[in-house]
Amino acid sequence: MRIELQKRARVSTLFSVLSPLLALALTLLFGAIMFWLLGKNPVSALYSFFIEPLLEVWSLHELAIKAAPLILIAVGLSVCYRSNNWNIGAEGQFTIGAITGSILPVLYPAWHSPMILPLMLILGMLGGALYAGIPALLKTRFNTNEILTSLMLVYIAQLYLDWLVRGPWRDPQGNNFPITKTFQIEAVVPEILSSSGRAHWAFIFAIVAAVALWFMMRFMLKGFEVSVLGQSERAGRFAGFSARRMVWFSMLLSGALAGLAGISEVSGSIGHLQPIISPGYGFTAIIVAFLGRLNPLGIIASGLVLALTYLGGEAAQLSIGISDKVSRVFQGLLLFFVLSCDTLIHYRIRLIFSGMKTGEVKG
């Protein structure tokens, strides 16, 4: 048996919508098999993984907390990937954004002013953007592969944070724990509905960013420029678009959003800096971007789905005693299925059984 592809005359709108759903269904099916192999009842395992976290209000708040950084980072990445710039170092930009954003509360803990939070968010965005500017500079100036440089910078950023919180920024009253002082109340991103749960404004930032970028991609010249340069740099040149400027634009934009995600997470969810501030949001956001088909509105939905895998992992660990590493397997599987289902959008797939010649198959 062979699998053959036949290019569709035009992109299939049906499969553009169906492919992410198909990918989700396949992931759930494989998940069920995996739970069964682990000796768990697949139905109840999937229930506690994907349904239980949605049944309580506080838990929905947690979902928003986890979805916020994923959506913020992923919408930025979608612009990068659409313009063919492969920034995979969002985890590093997230970390640096968290650090630069924390400069004020860590160094001036006694400064009580409503000015502090906006300044922190701006500093976080600046830090993330500057850090993403390194691979952009190297790509435009030295022709260096941005995939490798942006990834190497992740390790460097994490080590830098580790040094800061164990060294100069460590709280002297912190019982020797590698953490900074807890941020003053003015430096904490406020909760949206504090009566029912912890969800804070980062989720609003994420929705606003997604809608704004959707508008840009759909209705503005810049969005058109992104798509054209991504599909054919040559065609873009004829239209007078500069690929070099696009490297800068997409990298700085995604870096700034990752930085905003970083400082919001540290300020809103953690309250201080510590050696590990992210369960891999920067990498999971890559999956979010693809599951959302690189469309900012789709990314809101896919961000919520992947946030659920984090929550489900924690819940399943407590209720049925499986390791939280299962959630990372789910995330990896999901990306695989998304990428394979996307083939259906551009190609017809047919199975050729032995004994049949290619030419005999018509349709």
Place this chain on the structure above:
Amino acid sequence: MFEAILLTVITASTPLVLAALGELVTERSGVLNLGVEGMMIMGAVCAFVAAQLTGSPYAGILAGILGGGIFSLLFGFLTLTLVANQVATGLALTILGLGLSGQIGEAFVGQPGIKLQPIVFPLLSDIPFFGRVLFSQDLIFYLSVALVIGIHWFLFKSRTGLKLRAIGDSHSSAHALGINVIRTRYLAVMFGGACAGLAGAQLSLVYTPQWVENMSAGRGWIALALVVFASWRPWRILAGGYLFGAVGIGQLHAQILAQNLGIVIPSQFLSALPYAATIVVLIIISHNRRTTLINTPASLGKPFVPDR
């Protein structure tokens, strides 16, 4: 002292050399597999688990090779049969590999591993200065050197190697000449996976004989950079691999040295050195656009759908 340092450099370099060699063959066929890190960690966990279950590190080596090779088939199926985006699929392979290996190895965390013992060549290893370094090493080291020679011969002296390079430079022309592009690429991807798996086996059987989650620590990515550094030539991989390995070991010794001299250098800064060095090396290698263009396989990363 010097000999001891050299031995540790070799041990640290071998996984880089192996993984980069495999990726070199894959990329020479025109396929960019960014999943080296994922295949490596799968090799590491398969090797460790197999060695623990059978008690034989050699069964571990075999499991590592098979683990990496079979895992790479996932990438092959998506990018070659389903023509999915190679960059994204490679990332998917890494993400899935890191997750799956954590899951598989969970029961084995903290268990003392079985170290692969060196094979000593009786007379040769007595040669002063380099005898012990070169001739009392483990099987994986010998394999890595043999692979450098073998791959060089294969790519530049054999007919099949010529075909592989032709596919990498222009898959449409190769297809028109009647070469089976997809099959060759499948084999090249699997070879890359097997090499990355072997590199992983070296990590969990020789370098640090135990299972630690994420123990590949970015080595797969460094191996990818190494292929660029080597401008797709096997011998340069050997040289570059040892250079990168030496930076990694050098920073460990620098930490001890600094401590003894009473100089305070934060350990994190030194740990960041291999990653920073990779960036610097990439800048030096890539800044000349013309030579980069000449060296890079022309079809690298481009999807291929045979027209019928």
